[in-house]
Amino acid sequence: MPKKRILSGMRPTGKLHLGNYAGALENWIELQDEYDNFFFVADWHSLTTNPMAAFEVKEKTRDMVVDWLSAGIKPENPIFIQSQIKEHAELHLIFSMLITTARLERNPTLKEQVRDLSSEALLYGNLGYPVLQAADILMYKASVVPVGEDQAPHVEITREIARKFNSTYDVVFPEPETKLTSFSRLPGLDGRKMGKSNNNFILMSDSEEDIFKSVRTAVTDPEKIRRNDPGHPDICNVFAYHQKFNSDEVPQIKEDCMSGVLGCVDCKKNCATRIAKFFERHRERREYYLNHINEVEDIIDTGNKKARTVAQATMADVHAAMKMG
Numbered sequence: 323m324p325k326k327r328i329l330s331g332m333r334p335t336g337k338l339h340l341g342n343y344a345g346a347l348e349n350w351i352e353l354q355d356e357y358d359n360f361f362f363v364a365d366w367h368s369l370t371t372n373p374m375a376a377f378e379v380k381e382k383t384r385d386m387v388v389d390w391l392s393a394g395i396k397p398e399n400p401i402f403i404q405s406q407i408k409e410h411a412e413l414h415l416i417f418s419m420l421i422t423t424a425r426l427e428r429n430p431t432l433k434e435q436v437r438d439l440s441s442e443a444l445l446y447g448n449l450g451y452p453v454l455q456a457a458d459i460l461m462y463k464a465s466v467v468p469v470g471e472d473q474a475p476h477v478e479i480t481r482e483i484a485r486k487f488n489s490t491y492d493v494v495f496p497e498p499e500t501k502l503t504s505f506s507r508l509p510g511l512d513g514r515k516m517g518k519s520n521n522n523f524i525l526m527s528d529s530e531e532d533i534f535k536s537v538r539t540a541v542t543d544p545e546k547i548r549r550n551d552p553g554h555p556d557i558c559n560v561f562a563y564h565q566k567f568n569s570d571e572v573p574q575i576k577e578d579c580m581s582g583v584l585g586c587v588d589c590k591k592n593c594a595t596r597i598a599k600f601f602e603r604h605r606e607r608r609e610y611y612l613n614h615i616n617e618v619e620d621i622i623d624t625g626n627k628k629a630r631t632v633a634q635a636t637m638a639d640v641h642a643a644m645k646m647g
């Protein structure tokens with residue numbers, strides 16, 4: 323049986339943090355042998371946050387792809403850049419005639435943006451964001467898309483667009499399934515979702531010293547003020563990191579925190595050491611790739627070529643089905 327195809331993408335945010343790892347990348351790595359993979363950088367999508375993001379796209383793409391490879395994404399997989407495959411733009415345009423604005427306005431992400439931004443700040447691109455995402459996914463006829471829960475509505479829109487295209491023209495596209503990432507969100511240092519814009523993150527590539535500097539500032543149980551006060555690990559952000567990156571010691575840490583034997587400073591020091599250890603191999607590989615950046619560029623060139631071949635074949639099917647183009 324041929325392997326099912328999976329398409330995985332992220333917007334270029336530069337060096338990745340532990341939330342990116344736990345929420346997506348770890349899952350990609352686990353799934354990569356089971357599927358026929360395409361990994362890509364959704365750089366056009368990143369312009370919806372800020373059009374001037376364009377100026378930083380190249381550098382952020384490089385930093386992110388280096389993290390993907392360093393974390394264990396195998397370089398034999400196609401890794402490509404959305405904006406280098408112009409077919410995505412054509413398919414996006416065609417799809418934009420197959421879905422109503424009313425439907426796109428019901429998308430939860432858009433509703434949030436409507437709430438957070440003024441209607442003056444809302445872009446045509448925000449409304450069309452899931453339509454471009456549908457083009458990304460269907461271009462490769464992916465049957466599986468690994469995403470966090472927040473992206474599941476976009477895959478639903480993708481399925482609707484696939485159905486609409488198939489019933490209007492001819493059957494070209496499969497209806498992809500969502501594969502939810504297994505680990506839910508990792509809290510940031512302050513307990514909010516870990517993110518670059520929240521400035522509450524630890525990078526996968528941080529040194530032990532930098533990790534400790536960050537973990538030292540992490541919000542712990544507010545009732546544990548002195549070392550001997552009994553703590554409540556379940557509400558502690560540092561404990562969440564232990565659970566993810568130091569699972570072997572979790573029972574002991576839990577016991578010692580609750581009994582008051584373990585103070586937060588020692589616990590944080592240990593946490594930083596364990597996180598640094600967890601990503602030791604990652605930092606080594608990162609060093610290698612940064613010293614061999616041509617290899618990374620070659621991997622992306624090869625990925626772009628493979629992606630383009632598939633995209634051109636899909637567009638040939640699209641043109642044939644539409645009897646146009």
Ligand code: TRP
Nearest residue numbers: 330331332333364367455458459
């Ligand atoms: N919207 C996704 C995110 O913000 C990125 C993305 C764009 C994507 N196109 C995709 C993810 C296609 C999976 C498949 O994370």
